[in-house]
Amino acid sequence: MELIRYAFVGVLNTGLGYAVIFLCMGVLDWSPVASNIAGYAVGFVVSFTLNRSFTFRSKGPARRELRRFLLIFALAYLANLAVLVLCVHAMGLDGGWAQVIAGFGYFGLSFALSKYYVFAEGAGHRDAGSTGHV
Structure with a gap:
């Protein structure tokens, strides 16, 4: 979910x-x-x-999560840019397709880093008494 x-x-x-x-x-x-x-x-x-x-229904410290979110935003963007350049210049792909591929990379990386780094400690599904399902 x-x-x-x-x-x-x-x-x-x-x-x-x-x-x-x-x-x-x-x-x-x-x-x-x-x-x-x-x-x-x-x-x-x-x-x-x-x-x-x-x-993520986080209840963690917002200030710390905001700093982390800014960091992963920058990292995911740089990864997106690297994939884009690789696809266009090294692989010779069309710019439009390269944008799509890079966009999927951005989405996947930013989701994983948000889930397991930015909001991991304060996520609502990890609270005491939770079933672990969201």
Whole structure:
């Protein structure tokens, strides 16, 4: 169930991030770079908040989890970029397919690191008296 909730949060977060980006560019007349920063900032906050409360139901220290979430966000992005470059330059794949492959890598790595590192200690399914099922 966590994987499904994580995917749901990812879809919601992506849609909201793009909405902010296009609102900033189209309505507020911001530059594409400033709009992108705003969209990713909003998306980051929404992703952290929903993954903490909805996906993993964590009750751990929010400040520590936020620092960890920022770290895994950066690591997953760098892994995504590395896979993208490898697919395009070393394997000669089409850029679109390479983006899809890299995106799956990002999703899998960020889920695993969120589950087993960011929210592991505070996850609701690991509380005393829990059956272990989510």
